[in-house]
Amino acid sequence: xxxxxxxxxxxxxxxxxxxxxxxxxxxxxxxxxxxxxxxxxxxxxxxxxxxxxxxxxxxxxxxxxxxxxxxxxxxxxxxxxxxxxxxxxxxxxxxxxxxxxxxxxxxxxxxxx
Amino acid sequence: xxxxxxxxxxxxxxxxxxxxxxxxxxxxxxxxxxxxxxxxxxxxxxxxxxxxxxxxxxxxxxxxxxxxxxxxxxxxxxxxxxxxxxxxxxxxxxxxxxxxxxxxxxxx
Numbered sequence: 001x002x003x004x005x006x007x008x009x010x011x012x013x014x015x016x017x018x019x020x021x022x023x024x025x026x027x028x029x030x031x032x033x034x035x036x037x038x039x040x041x042x043x044x045x046x047x048x049x050x051x052x053x054x055x056x057x058x059x060x061x062x063x064x065x066x067x068x069x070x071x072x073x074x075x076x077x078x079x080x081x082x083x084x085x086x087x088x089x090x091x092x093x094x095x096x097x098x099x100x101x102x103x104x105x106x107x108x109x110x111x112x113x
Numbered sequence: 114x115x116x117x118x119x120x121x122x123x124x125x126x127x128x129x130x131x132x133x134x135x136x137x138x139x140x141x142x143x144x145x146x147x148x149x150x151x152x153x154x155x156x157x158x159x160x161x162x163x164x165x166x167x168x169x170x171x172x173x174x175x176x177x178x179x180x181x182x183x184x185x186x187x188x189x190x191x192x193x194x195x196x197x198x199x200x201x202x203x204x205x206x207x208x209x210x211x212x213x214x215x216x217x218x219x220x221x
Contacts (some may be wrong), residue, residue, distance in 0.1 A: 004208075042211040043201075044211075048208075089139070090156060103158065106154075106159075
């Protein structure tokens with residue numbers, strides 16, 4: 001099993017550009033989520049999904065879009081990048097049983113200039 | 114006030130010392146997670162607890178549900194243990210709420 005595969009690892013964008021961060025898991029997990037990690041603030045939830053076709057907003061959803069067309073994939077789209085979106089992004093997945101280990105992608109360090 | 118509080122925020126120790134990192138939470142949980150993040154690296158799950166105590170090698174995690182408190186202990190600490198340790202709790206079905214992390218540095 002590969003676990004959670006997140007790409008790219010690094011990205012530099014210009015203000016206004018768009019991009020998609022990819023996240024895929026091969027564990028048949030129902031719950032997938034995206035977080036951003038900023039210094040002194042811990043990880044904050046951007047969007048999450050409880051299954052294919054179902055997504056919802058987290059704590060900091062503005063400027064981001066998600067979709068879940070399959071159980072395996074949960075891409076995060078930046079619609080028009082802003083310097084405030086400079087951060088490290090993590091994708092995570094877990095089973096829908098409330099009491100299971102969470103698996104994280106390797107992270108994406110995004111810089112918006 | 115954050116729902117998950119960790120202490121200390123930063124900890125520096127000498128190789129071989131016994132390390133304790135604390136986590137307190139103020140919400141109902143179904144599980145508590147201890148995670149490890151090396152500099153520039155990804156996040157790895159160390160433990161998932163809902164009660165009692167777990168041990169993996171030199172790492173021990175305990176949780177007291179009544180007091181809403183968990184501790185992560187590292188025995189015989191080593192420089193390779195230097196990392197950020199993150200406490201997270203699962204609220205409800207699967208929502209993860211994270212502490213701000215504890216940066217641990219072990220000097221040789």
